[in-house]
Amino acid sequence: MTAEQALAVVRRWARYPYLLEGAATPPEVAGAGRPTGPAWRSRSLDLPPFGRLALMHTLSSSGDAMVAVALAGSVFFNVSPGTAANRVALSLALTVAPFAVVGPLLGPMVERAKAGRRAIAAGSGVGRAACCFFMAFWVHSLLLFPVAFFTLVFSKLYLVTKAALVPGVVERPEQLVTANSKLSVGGSLAGTVAGGAAVGIMDLLGAAGLLRFDIVVYLACAWAASALTVARRPSPPLTSPPLTSPPPTSPGLTVPALPAPSLSRTAQLPPPAPRPGGLPPGGLQLAALATAALRLSVGFVTFLLVFTFRRHDAALIWYGLALGASQVGNVSGALLAPLLRKHAAEELMLTGSSVVAGATALAAGIVHWGTHWFVAVLMAAVIGLVAGSGKVAFDSMVQRDVPAGHRAKAFARFESGFQLSWAIGSLFAVLVPMTLSEGFIAIGAVGLLGAAAFAGGSTRARRGTLPAWFPGSAPKPVAPPGR
Numbered sequence: 487m488t489a490e491q492a493l494a495v496v497r498r499w500a501r502y503p504y505l506l507e508g509a510a511t512p513p514e515v516a517g518a519g520r521p522t523g524p525a526w527r528s529r530s531l532d533l534p535p536f537g538r539l540a541l542m543h544t545l546s547s548s549g550d551a552m553v554a555v556a557l558a559g560s561v562f563f564n565v566s567p568g569t570a571a572n573r574v575a576l577s578l579a580l581t582v583a584p585f586a587v588v589g590p591l592l593g594p595m596v597e598r599a600k601a602g603r604r605a606i607a608a609g610s611g612v613g614r615a616a617c618c619f620f621m622a623f624w625v626h627s628l629l630l631f632p633v634a635f636f637t638l639v640f641s642k643l644y645l646v647t648k649a650a651l652v653p654g655v656v657e658r659p660e661q662l663v664t665a666n667s668k669l670s671v672g673g674s675l676a677g678t679v680a681g682g683a684a685v686g687i688m689d690l691l692g693a694a695g696l697l698r699f700d701i702v703v704y705l706a707c708a709w710a711a712s713a714l715t716v717a718r719r720p721s722p723p724l725t726s727p728p729l730t731s732p733p734p735t736s737p738g739l740t741v742p743a744l745p746a747p748s749l750s751r752t753a754q755l756p757p758p759a760p761r762p763g764g765l766p767p768g769g770l771q772l773a774a775l776a777t778a779a780l781r782l783s784v785g786f787v788t789f790l791l792v793f794t795f796r797r798h799d800a801a802l803i804w805y806g807l808a809l810g811a812s813q814v815g816n817v818s819g820a821l822l823a824p825l826l827r828k829h830a831a832e833e834l835m836l837t838g839s840s841v842v843a844g845a846t847a848l849a850a851g852i853v854h855w856g857t858h859w860f861v862a863v864l865m866a867a868v869i870g871l872v873a874g875s876g877k878v879a880f881d882s883m884v885q886r887d888v889p890a891g892h893r894a895k896a897f898a899r900f901e902s903g904f905q906l907s908w909a910i911g912s913l914f915a916v917l918v919p920m921t922l923s924e925g926f927i928a929i930g931a932v933g934l935l936g937a938a939a940f941a942g943g944s945t946r947a948r949r950g951t952l953p954a955w956f957p958g959s960a961p962k963p964v965a966p967p968g969r
Contacts, residue, residue, distance in 0.1 A: 504540045535715045535716060536668075539669070540668060545706050546611065551677035555685060604714045612705070617633050617640065621637070622701075646897045648669070653890065663827040663832065663879065664827070666820075667820045667824050766948045767950075767958055769943075769944050772939060773833070776936040778907040782910060784812065784908060787866050791808040791922075794922055811866045811870065815868060817874065819872060819873065820877075827879075833883070835876065837940055840872070840933050840937035840940065841933070843930075846868050
């Protein structure tokens with residue numbers, strides 16, 4: 487490979503997170519999504535609408551990774567409650583608690599905000615910058631606890647707002663899976679790079695210095711959020727009615743001239759037809775149930791491997807392999823999702839992810855593959871892969887089927903349930919001692935049950951026969967007697 491070819495590859499991958507495949511480029515949509523604010527903003531951020539959202543997400547993920555590194559080197563994670571189970575419970579509670587606030591309070595606030603979701607995203611960046619400012623002074627004080635909690639709340643608020651912003655920066659619903667995939671992969675890579683850089687900064691400046699540096703990152707995230715724009719959909723082409731030849735006339739018969747057909751947009755464009763497909767009433771809740779089963783599997787398998795290695799005094803490298811395999815699998819699943827979307831709808835992607843997770847884990851447990859630690863690490867990668875692909879499919883279904891005014895509340899509610907599912911799976915693996923084979927059999931059953939619930943429940947939902955107590959269900963009306 488020549489130097490020019492290598493430079494071309496680098497440029498292509500540098501543009502990967504910021505451009506969508508198949509973006510509209512006709513003259514009528516050229517310049518779509520340009521900011522209408524000050525001219526300096528237009529000149530300083532020459533990116534398409536999705537690229538602006540991706541840049542904001544990259545900065546947000548980098549800032550969150552730096553906060554995690556700073557807190558890991560402070561008193562926040564040096565607290566010793568006494569036992570391993572209590573430490574795990576405290577950590578999981580700190581993870582779930584922000585979603586408990588975001589769900590009932592911040593989700594509706596995002597929907598009713600007069601300034602829009604762009605202002606909410608910018609405010610979350612400013613809020614995290616302010617929290618870093620105070621944490622830098624209280625890094626060795628008990629006041630660090632409430633400020634760190636508010637940092638997590640602002641971070642979860644950002645994630646909910648970001649997910650609700652995605653449909654506005656794509657030009658077609660078919661691009662939702664690709665957009666979510668690029669945001670997930672770009673955020674993971676940015677967090678990894680920023681976390682490595684944060685370790686070096688903390689060695690030089692300490693945890694307080696790293697938090698002060700993170701203030702700049704979060705303010706840059708807020709600036710990128712203020713420059714967000716909306717993608718303009720391509721206008722349908724104007725067509726005129728077919729011209730027919732004049733009817734034959736008889737001698738002496740005069741045919742009155744017909745008025746020229748109007749080419750106005752209102753006269754030529756047919757009324758918008760309802761979008762075909764989509765989930766039936768209650769289908770989105772069934773999809774959330776299958777996605778929650780995948781998230782439970784991720785938490786369970788991760789802690790199952792870690793505590794199994796601990797009981798057998800495994801070398802430190804096995805811990806790193808288990809956690810690394812899960813993260814690599816998650817990113818690979820997000821990368822694979824756009825390729826799968828070209829051949830299957832989001833519903834089939836989620837069902838397939840659940841089936842693959844359940845069948846692979848069940849087979850690994852039955853044939854006792856779990857007795858080999860290396861195969862167990864590969865199993866963690868498989869679970870992470872299908873969970874990453876299934877999560878991208880579910881996010882796209884929410885963005886596709888939920889009205890714009892209710893997306894923030896829906897994402898807040900679903901993400902709260904997913905985080906709780908992950909915590910339940912993790913706690914179950916910690917509190918219930920079992921072998922790897924037994925754990926894989928349990929996870930296999932959970933995955934297959936999730937797939938069966940989504941596939942079978944969706945069929946009943948289309949028939950209108952879901953139970954009345956199931957969330958979102960709409961039973962089929964009963965015909966009156968005599969009909």
